[in-house]
Amino acid sequence: MxxxxxxxxxxxxxxxxxxxxxxxxxLKGKYILHINAxxxxxxxxxxxxxxxxxxxxxxxxxxxxxIKGSEPFFEITKxxxxxxxxxxxxxxxxVKATYEELCRRNxxxxxxxxxxxxxxxxxxxxxxxxxARPDRKKEPWVWRIHTDxxxxxxxxxxxxKTFIKNYNEMVVSDEKYLxxxxxxxxxxxxxxxxxxxxxxxxxxxxxxxxxLKDAGIDLKKxxxxxxxxxxxxxxxxxxxxAFKRIxxxxxxxxVLLGNYATDDPEGAAYYKKTKAKAKxxxxxxxxxxxxxxxxxxxxxxxxxEVVIQKSLREGFGLTVSEALWKRTPVVAxxxxxxxxxxxxGENGFLVNSVKQCAEKTIELLKDDKLRKKxxxxxxxxxxxxxxxxxxxxxxxxxLNRIIK
Amino acid sequence: MxxxxxxxxxxxxxxxxxxxxxxxxxLKGKYILHINAxxxxxxxxxxxxxxxxxxxxxxxxxxxxxIKGSEPFFEITKxxxxxxxxxxxxxxxxVKATYEELCRRNxxxxxxxxxxxxxxxxxxxxxxxxxARPDRKKEPWVWRIHTDxxxxxxxxxxxxKTFIKNYNEMVVSDEKYLxxxxxxxxxxxxxxxxxxxxxxxxxxxxxxxxxLKDAGIDLKKxxxxxxxxxxxxxxxxxxxxAFKRIxxxxxxxxVLLGNYATDDPEGAAYYKKTKAKAKxxxxxxxxxxxxxxxxxxxxxxxxxEVVIQKSLREGFGLTVSEALWKRTPVVAxxxxxxxxxxxxGENGFLVNSVKQCAEKTIELLKDDKLRKKxxxxxxxxxxxxxxxxxxxxxxxxxLNRIIK
Numbered sequence: 001m002x003x004x005x006x007x008x009x010x011x012x013x014x015x016x017x018x019x020x021x022x023x024x025x026x027l028k029g030k031y032i033l034h035i036n037a038x039x040x041x042x043x044x045x046x047x048x049x050x051x052x053x054x055x056x057x058x059x060x061x062x063x064x065x066x067i068k069g070s071e072p073f074f075e076i077t078k079x080x081x082x083x084x085x086x087x088x089x090x091x092x093x094x095v096k097a098t099y100e101e102l103c104r105r106n107x108x109x110x111x112x113x114x115x116x117x118x119x120x121x122x123x124x125x126x127x128x129x130x131x132a133r134p135d136r137k138k139e140p141w142v143w144r145i146h147t148d149x150x151x152x153x154x155x156x157x158x159x160x161k162t163f164i165k166n167y168n169e170m171v172v173s174d175e176k177y178l179x180x181x182x183x184x185x186x187x188x189x190x191x192x193x194x195x196x197x198x199x200x201x202x203x204x205x206x207x208x209x210x211x212l213k214d215a216g217i218d219l220k221k222x223x224x225x226x227x228x229x230x231x232x233x234x235x236x237x238x239x240x241x242a243f244k245r246i247x248x249x250x251x252x253x254x255v256l257l258g259n260y261a262t263d264d265p266e267g268a269a270y271y272k273k274t275k276a277k278a279k280x281x282x283x284x285x286x287x288x289x290x291x292x293x294x295x296x297x298x299x300x301x302x303x304x305e306v307v308i309q310k311s312l313r314e315g316f317g318l319t320v321s322e323a324l325w326k327r328t329p330v331v332a333x334x335x336x337x338x339x340x341x342x343x344x345g346e347n348g349f350l351v352n353s354v355k356q357c358a359e360k361t362i363e364l365l366k367d368d369k370l371r372k373k374x375x376x377x378x379x380x381x382x383x384x385x386x387x388x389x390x391x392x393x394x395x396x397x398x399l400n401r402i403i404k
Numbered sequence: 405m406x407x408x409x410x411x412x413x414x415x416x417x418x419x420x421x422x423x424x425x426x427x428x429x430x431l432k433g434k435y436i437l438h439i440n441a442x443x444x445x446x447x448x449x450x451x452x453x454x455x456x457x458x459x460x461x462x463x464x465x466x467x468x469x470x471i472k473g474s475e476p477f478f479e480i481t482k483x484x485x486x487x488x489x490x491x492x493x494x495x496x497x498x499v500k501a502t503y504e505e506l507c508r509r510n511x512x513x514x515x516x517x518x519x520x521x522x523x524x525x526x527x528x529x530x531x532x533x534x535x536a537r538p539d540r541k542k543e544p545w546v547w548r549i550h551t552d553x554x555x556x557x558x559x560x561x562x563x564x565k566t567f568i569k570n571y572n573e574m575v576v577s578d579e580k581y582l583x584x585x586x587x588x589x590x591x592x593x594x595x596x597x598x599x600x601x602x603x604x605x606x607x608x609x610x611x612x613x614x615x616l617k618d619a620g621i622d623l624k625k626x627x628x629x630x631x632x633x634x635x636x637x638x639x640x641x642x643x644x645x646a647f648k649r650i651x652x653x654x655x656x657x658x659v660l661l662g663n664y665a666t667d668d669p670e671g672a673a674y675y676k677k678t679k680a681k682a683k684x685x686x687x688x689x690x691x692x693x694x695x696x697x698x699x700x701x702x703x704x705x706x707x708x709e710v711v712i713q714k715s716l717r718e719g720f721g722l723t724v725s726e727a728l729w730k731r732t733p734v735v736a737x738x739x740x741x742x743x744x745x746x747x748x749g750e751n752g753f754l755v756n757s758v759k760q761c762a763e764k765t766i767e768l769l770k771d772d773k774l775r776k777k778x779x780x781x782x783x784x785x786x787x788x789x790x791x792x793x794x795x796x797x798x799x800x801x802x803l804n805r806i807i808k
Contacts, residue, residue, distance in 0.1 A: 061537065065513075066470070108460040108465075112515075113435055113518030
């Protein structure tokens, strides 16, 4: 027990490790079943991958099942995902039928047997509780929603509530996502990054330079970057506009790195739009990398003078913590979970426009001392708040409370 | 219990349904866990999808879990898949480590709790048994291999045997795949088709014509077709060569329909090769359809005068049963599971060369009575041997034997 956990000792200190071990003890041998929509792609799968292993490492029998989807189902749940974040959606009888029928079918595929608690992630798997086998032992079910649900589409939210009410608890990612129209205990568990993963582990300058060089990126000029999926809510076009302003004051380079799902025509179109916006400008790289190498992301975040995350909407925006962890100050949109990660003026800046984004980036580029200080603050802020060990501890507290 | 099963009554008769219900009774409430590598694509996932639902329908708690793979892992298991069918492979220490480590990791994700029997499908999940949680209740494990293992790569086979020996039983798809070098009870369970699925359900001529017309296929000339993944073992190039000979005797058309995995460069190259071979020839359609519509497959198999399956190697080749079920005689390669489906001269012909393939297709095209007779025989042969109800019954017998 704790072989993997111990690797985090040098990062978070032995007190934290001891606390985790203490909280894990009463849960030894308990079966916890995580269920979500996919093993691959997306922040939720990335987090579960390591979290489930760590849970097992501390003695819990944490399992992870995914549902078998279908194209029409995933099209619907994509609109639901957007709908929870306020995008208007059309909720027809057919949509509901497809959504519920798929969950009904999956309720037989998934082995709920023996579970001491079930944690269902996001809207895709929400209706499962309605169909779970009648012979289950009334274990508590938790709905864990990862999106920004401050202003969901009202029809969608009313519909989802018909399933949510069957759960024992709901977990959200930020204080502002707590709902007052749900008669359910709610807990905040912020997401996290894994400091030992390829994307976040410490690289030497030499290693990072080599990775960038192999990707065709030199460091002759100071670098700023944004790493995120091509999507209008990530506002890469706004970043290019800000860069034009920045470039007038500081001679630097911009790298945009991200992917778009092959089945996402909007993403492909937005990538093209970004490319067009950058056309003819010097020192910009607009890269679409399907399986974006985690080591390249790591090196970019580490070697950039400033990391930008100019989102207009954001579920949580963990790329901010990723960059801060590498001691790089971040200039980011004041939306979603970003203000929980950036203390304005301490480890980065929250901005509301292209103009502000450019100004604050220029300020940082011109001030070595400020960058260094903010970078240091960022590292410590993430160490305290956004590492997988804190995430694990939050889950242990939740599980200790709900499992009798 | 049996609501879905009852839909098969009009197809297989009430005796068969009663037999299934009788065999299912002692298994009521038992937890059976199927594990394979993917929910999507491939014959195994297609079969499990309906079979698991049917098992639940007759009162068994059949569950279905998949493993979380990785690119290097799936590259390795693809070579293993080919290796079990005789393709030479290079088995390094690193290959073994990647293969086993991924299964070790998945052994914690999968919820084995409560299982009364585990059925692990194909080499991808074979090592799981080595790492299954120590608190399991010693339920029987069955390894179900779907490939042609008459002549596996010797090194690979020796390696796989180190895992196979931990199982209680092994299930193969054909008598000729039984192994004499394994100290394990072996059972033959042939695969099956679902007569109620979109791909196999009865279409009217009118419906079928409309589907074909919408796909740009007219029936002005007699049609022959082959439906399979673009792959050299499916020998589409040989089909085009046969068609050239056929065309000299009978004015007809050929449709080749299939897909290739987007991450399979060999498949893409073979598709191009087939296109090149067909270039300049009249009345040939070479179609690569990623998500080949099951209704189009259905209509093609139904409305063709002859279906060809000129495979050079074949795990089982269920497209043969699919075509026979639609009362279309099949001319197919004498390999893998095909001779178990085709009774030479009764419901189709087994052929060993382009020449034979052409001759037998010509014979059928010229003889309406023979086609009709063979088509009728094919329908009955599949009804008796290759429907999902027979498949379910075989599993029930296996489970009744191994679950105490």
